[in-house]
Amino acid sequence: MNESLKPFLALADAVIITNEKHQILAVNKTYECITGFPSDLIVGKKASILRTRLTPDETYIGMYESLNSGSPWSGIFTNRKRDNSLWHSSITISPFFIEGNTYYVGVFRELEQLDRGYYLDEQRVSSIQASLLKVLAISCEIRDPGIESHLVRVQQLTELLTERYNERCGLNMPSLELAGFSRSSILHDIGKSAIPEGILYKPGRLADYERTIIEMHTVIGVDIIGKIYSELDDEIFENELSTAKNIILHHHEKWDGTGYPHGLKGTDIPLEARIVSVVDVFDALISKRPYKEKWPISDAMQYLNTNKGKHFDPELVDSFLTLYEEGMLLPESDT
Numbered sequence: 642m643n644e645s646l647k648p649f650l651a652l653a654d655a656v657i658i659t660n661e662k663h664q665i666l667a668v669n670k671t672y673e674c675i676t677g678f679p680s681d682l683i684v685g686k687k688a689s690i691l692r693t694r695l696t697p698d699e700t701y702i703g704m705y706e707s708l709n710s711g712s713p714w715s716g717i718f719t720n721r722k723r724d725n726s727l728w729h730s731s732i733t734i735s736p737f738f739i740e741g742n743t744y745y746v747g748v749f750r751e752l753e754q755l756d757r758g759y760y761l762d763e764q765r766v767s768s769i770q771a772s773l774l775k776v777l778a779i780s781c782e783i784r785d786p787g788i789e790s791h792l793v794r795v796q797q798l799t800e801l802l803t804e805r806y807n808e809r810c811g812l813n814m815p816s817l818e819l820a821g822f823s824r825s826s827i828l829h830d831i832g833k834s835a836i837p838e839g840i841l842y843k844p845g846r847l848a849d850y851e852r853t854i855i856e857m858h859t860v861i862g863v864d865i866i867g868k869i870y871s872e873l874d875d876e877i878f879e880n881e882l883s884t885a886k887n888i889i890l891h892h893h894e895k896w897d898g899t900g901y902p903h904g905l906k907g908t909d910i911p912l913e914a915r916i917v918s919v920v921d922v923f924d925a926l927i928s929k930r931p932y933k934e935k936w937p938i939s940d941a942m943q944y945l946n947t948n949k950g951k952h953f954d955p956e957l958v959d960s961f962l963t964l965y966e967e968g969m970l971l972p973e974s975d976t
């Protein structure tokens with residue numbers, strides 16, 4: 642190791658120095674104390690031996706990108722100590738170019754407040770929430786055998802359409818909000834869990850009173866989600882709850898005000914509900930149901946186009962059409 646890097650080892654924080662192949666060249670006393678690894682045990686090894694799966698791959702990808710371009714990088718690592726316990730730290734790695742060689746100096750600061758529990762970055766929290774919502778949505782509609790694939794497709798299509806609409810209209814929606822729309826879209830019909838099967842799956846025409854009962858799945862769904870989230874009682878779920886409620890309550894509203902339950906019109910219908918309305922109808926059309934065959938995608942697109950400005954937000958249908966033209970929509974469903 643180059644002599645000029647030695648002063649870094651005198652820092653009070655934990656320090657690790659590697660070469661350009663990320664082989665450990667030196668660690669300081671604080672590093673040895675915190676991790677329990679004496680330097681002679683880890684010097685010469687690859688720094689990746691300290692990794693755990695609790696640090697997401699994206700963290701490493703971002704780190705290598707930044708370091709390979711010659712820039713410093715900061716982030717959060719969850720590594721293992723020698724006694725196998727976890728060590729959460731905030732680290733800054735700086736590249737140094739000395740006499741034709743590259744060195745990386747990593748300075749760690751322990752995140753003491755995480756002595757108990759795990760550090761979870763936003764992406765990981767988001768994926769855990771998504772899995773929980775999926776389980777919830779599927780268990781609410783467990784009586785319908787094809788429901789899982791429908792819900793997953795609605796979620797994927799909501800993500801695609803939200804992103805495309807956001808780009809086309811230059812809305813600059815924050816990525817967390819975008820992710821929230823697709824995550825919550827899976828819940829759109831949870832209120833159907835309270836509708837009697839005889840009405841829900843009745844082949845043929847429904848009587849007026851049966852239709853009224855089915856339409857209640859929107860308000861019942863909001864009631865269910867409200868109860869679940871009040872149990873969670875945590876402010877990180879607050880935004881999530883309002884998006885989910887908007888989708889559940891308003892996904893059957895129509896652009897011209899003839900939908901239910903509130904007969905909202907145009908942009909009075911929350912955007913997330915307008916988006917789910919387009920993709921939910923689209924996926925229902927291209928899927929086989931007990932009372933209908935599946936439609937070809939081109940016919941379903943034609944249907945959306947004919948009903949834009951009546952049932953659907955015209956801008957959203959146009960955005961959806963661009964996805965279709967670019968071959969971004971999923972293949973026809975077999976269910």
Ligand SMILES: [Fe+2]
Nearest residue numbers: 829830892893
């Ligand atoms: Fe619905």
Ligand SMILES: [Fe+2]
Nearest residue numbers: 791829830921
């Ligand atoms: Fe649906």
